[in-house]
Amino acid sequence: MTPNFQFQLASVANQIETALERLLPHPVGEQAVVAKAMRYAVLGGGKRLRPFLVVETARMIGGNIESALTVGSALECLHVYSLVHDDLPCMDDDDLRRGKPTVHKHFGEAIAVLAGDGLLTHAFGLLGEETAHPDSRIRAKLVCELAQKGGVSGMIGGQVIDITVSETDRDEDLITRLQEMKTGALIDFAVRAGGLISGADEMTLNALSGYARDMGLAFQIQDDILDVEGDAALMGKAVGKDENLGKATFVSLLGLEKAKEMAKGLGEQAKGHLAPFGEKAQTLKDTVDFVLQRQH
């Protein structure tokens, strides 16, 4: 990993925070509470990995960074809506997110549902605006891709599988498909969106999708490894949770050693997809190392 990488990640996260601060609705009128809840959920936290991928893919191909920041912000709105709804009592019933009370704990369930709906709606609104890209064909394409990756054959479908398929019915195929839909689909959108706003052709988009697929899966496997090997203090949460819950993970299904090998192999494969971009791909390659070396 280039020494500069962590600085670059933090720097883009800052730019995204500034963009979101400006692009999110401001609280006005009797309905102000819903805009407050949306801002509470989105602002002030997270590595902003998805927007980072949009921005760095655009930078690699020579796209406009302002476009990438708007599209990255839209993607972050969509990602955060999914967290707000997943945290609801009828779903995962979580009280804490990024170290603070979840939206329904702070604002009540009804406002949490509506704030999630508002973020989802706003994500598409941002993609439709000219600030996302001057060419309306690109904007319409981004809308279609986000609807697909965020929809029932993508992220939403992944969440459905996660809450309906019992742990004992999960084999390696199922948890791979689950990861591809629940988290992989938005990572795929991130790099493809970075490509689309930069005028990438089909072949380039396919290479980017290959990178996203392998990197996303490596990310999930590393997550499972950290749950076994991680340092609870560094992680900021309990470790060994998956095993205690009898969860089917890449580690429980493959064993620790094979899971580590697989993550490493996928990481190399992810970087391989970036060969056509030469030295310009350094940041996206560093992202793979970051994902595999992170301790939390």
Next chain:
Amino acid sequence: MTPNFQFQLASVANQIETALERLLPHPVGEQAVVAKAMRYAVLGGGKRLRPFLVVETARMIGGNIESALTVGSALECLHVYSLVHDDLPCMDDDDLRRGKPTVHKHFGEAIAVLAGDGLLTHAFGLLGEETAHPDSRIRAKLVCELAQKGGVSGMIGGQVIDITVSETDRDEDLITRLQEMKTGALIDFAVRAGGLISGADEMTLNALSGYARDMGLAFQIQDDILDVEGDAALMGKAVGKDENLGKATFVSLLGLEKAKEMAKGLGEQAKGHLAPFGEKAQTLKDTVDFVLQRQH
């Protein structure tokens, strides 16, 4: 009202049903249940008034009817998502909708949240596709308008006001603004979308918005009147509910006679906005009469 009107309304509802049947996701994979829930919520019911307005506005101005059916279907997906989420236990907690169990009663709360999210996502996906309109500038514009009218300064904001402002704090101004946001915003989208896909200019779009505003408000007032004067058997629900609940309505705030006068006046005003369209506006004028004469 032209004798043919009811037939025309039913005929477009049929076309929309066919379009939705084709355009909604089909149940596949382990996540099939969410597509089933989306189809359960959308198919087989409703007057389809919003899509009807898209189609008939397009017909009046000479737009493409296939486009209008796709855009109308997208709007109906968005409308139905709002019903699914509004029915949730943490919101209005309703057990029945269009004579059958609500989505959360039939599929459970988690799937109801996700099916609503799926419909909202799908609505935007449909607007991004070429079948919505061959010109991507129009498609991007439709996406922006739907995000605005369906967002926190439109429909979602209206629902927030409805669940947070107590009945005793509601005056005529507040319930007018509430109606404009909660139901008026989508009616406005319906006619503007019909105009946009037909190449309408700003002046035409403004006239259509004026029609939508007056007609939408007349619709709400008539709703309040029916709750007092309606025949429970025809309505398919109890009457006198608003008064029993101490609800602030146009009737409770203005009195029955003044509410009736106001609805009639708004109806005439709505038709007045259609003057520039001459005889071609007959169906949209009939829609006003239909709204004011309906018994349920």
